[in-house]
Amino acid sequence: MRFDQIPFADREPAENSTPSHVLASIATTTPDRRNVLRGMMIAAATAALVPFEWLATRRQAEAGPTSEWTSSNCTDGYPQGYNEQSNNWWSSGPAACFGGWRRGSYPCSGGWHFEGFRSYSDEGYTSTRIATACGAGSTKKNAWRWTASGSVYRCSDASTRTVWNSGESYTDLTISMCRI
Structure with missing residues (x-):
C-alpha cells in the first residue's frame, strides 16, 4: 500500500x-x-x-539503619556536646535533639524515626532513615541518646520529602525525638 x-x-x-x-x-x-x-x-x-x-x-520495605550512639550525654557521637533545640514539628515536648529541618516526637515509630509515608494537615511526608548525619568524623550512626528533663531520648535521623497540597515539595534532614 x-x-x-x-x-x-x-x-x-x-x-x-x-x-x-x-x-x-x-x-x-x-x-x-x-x-x-x-x-x-x-x-x-x-x-x-x-x-x-x-x-x-506488596512486600514490606526493608527498614533503614538503626545504629546509635548509646552514651546518654552524646559524648561518643558529639564530644563537644550541643545545645538542644526546641521541637518544631506537630507535637510538644522538651528540647532534646538538635539539627535537621524539623525535630520532635511526631516522626517517632517504635523508638526510631518512622519510614514510609505519613500526612498531617496539608503536608505529606515520605521518610527514609539514614546513617550519614549523626556523629563526628568518619564514624556516623543513625541516632544518638540525650538526657533532657530527667528522661532519655533517642534522636534518630531521616531524609524526609515533604509535599504540600499545593504541589510544592522540599527534602531535608528531619530528627525524631523518641522517649526511651
Whole structure:
C-alpha cells in the first residue's frame, strides 16, 4: 500500500469505493446480550479485586539503619556536646535533639524515626532513615541518646520529602525525638 492510496478522513469517499471486508462485518454484527453482560461482570470483578491483589503481594520495605550512639550525654557521637533545640514539628515536648529541618516526637515509630509515608494537615511526608548525619568524623550512626528533663531520648535521623497540597515539595534532614 502507498500513502497516496490512504483516503482522507475529512473528504467524501470516491463514488466507486466500498468499505473493507472487516468494516462491513463489524457494521452488521450485533453482540449477544449474554456476552456483553459477561464482559461487564468480568470488568467489574477485575476492578474490584485488583487492589486486593496489590495489597496481598506488596512486600514490606526493608527498614533503614538503626545504629546509635548509646552514651546518654552524646559524648561518643558529639564530644563537644550541643545545645538542644526546641521541637518544631506537630507535637510538644522538651528540647532534646538538635539539627535537621524539623525535630520532635511526631516522626517517632517504635523508638526510631518512622519510614514510609505519613500526612498531617496539608503536608505529606515520605521518610527514609539514614546513617550519614549523626556523629563526628568518619564514624556516623543513625541516632544518638540525650538526657533532657530527667528522661532519655533517642534522636534518630531521616531524609524526609515533604509535599504540600499545593504541589510544592522540599527534602531535608528531619530528627525524631523518641522517649526511651
